[in-house]
Amino acid sequence: SAHIESDLVNILFTEEEIQAKLAEMAKLIEADYDGKDLLMVGVLRGAVMVMADLARCLDRHLEMDWMAVSSYGSGTKSSGVVRILKDLDTDITGRHVLVVDEIIDTGLTLSWLISNLSSRNAASVEIATLLRKPEALAMPVEPKYVGWDIPNEFVVGYGLDYQERYRNLRCIGTLAPHVYS
Ligand code: PRP
Numbered sequence: 001s002a003h004i005e006s007d008l009v010n011i012l013f014t015e016e017e018i019q020a021k022l023a024e025m026a027k028l029i030e031a032d033y034d035g036k037d038l039l040m041v042g043v044l045r046g047a048v049m050v051m052a053d054l055a056r057c058l059d060r061h062l063e064m065d066w067m068a069v070s071s072y073g074s075g076t077k078s079s080g081v082v083r084i085l086k087d088l089d090t091d092i093t094g095r096h097v098l099v100v101d102e103i104i105d106t107g108l109t110l111s112w113l114i115s116n117l118s119s120r121n122a123a124s125v126e127i128a129t130l131l132r133k134p135e136a137l138a139m140p141v142e143p144k145y146v147g148w149d150i151p152n153e154f155v156v157g158y159g160l161d162y163q164e165r166y167r168n169l170r171c172i173g174t175l176a177p178h179v180y181s
């Protein structure tokens with residue numbers, strides 16, 4: 001179909017629900033970082049939408065930077081080895097860093113990223129994620145800000161892709177079986 005949303009069999013979160021959740025998260029972040037500088041670090045590529053919308057919910061000054069990381073070798077994450085494809089442009093020494101991602105699945109990406117960033121003498125390193133899959137978690141990751149916990153099923157939209165598609169959906173949902181065949 002020409003309408004990509006018609007590939008969804010179930011919508012978990014509408015655009016309105018996502019924006020309301022980000023506004024809630026922004027209130028908590030504003031309170032916690034009151035009087036502190038804030039450097040938001042987005043994890044490319046999935047976090048682009050969350051970063052853009054969460055940052056615009058925040059009524060305060062902030063900076064944004066980006067990292068791109070990848071599983072080592074074959075592209076499977078099971079090795080737990082991650083490499084940096086694009087590092088920060090910012091020296092985070094003494095900075096309050098808030099890592100922004102749209103989903104914590106196994107936790108491998110962010111557990112590695114947090115330990116990497118923690119070795120750079122930041123003043124603090126915390127995580128904000130829109131989604132988390134508690135049942136899939138294989139590594140200890142403790143995000144300070146979580147939008148929703150979701151079941152361990154494959155979701156797309158709002159930055160989340162299937163074969164690089166569906167990131168531009170405004171909602172989050174599950175794909176109809178015909179998409180996979
Ligand atoms: C996805 C997602 C998270 C990560 C979560 O990114 O955006 O960054 O996987 O999975 P994990 O908790 O099991 O590590 P992906 O590496 O697929 O790249 P993308 O952001 O470019 O889609």
Ligand code: MG
Nearest residue numbers: 043044045046
């Ligand atoms: Mg990602």
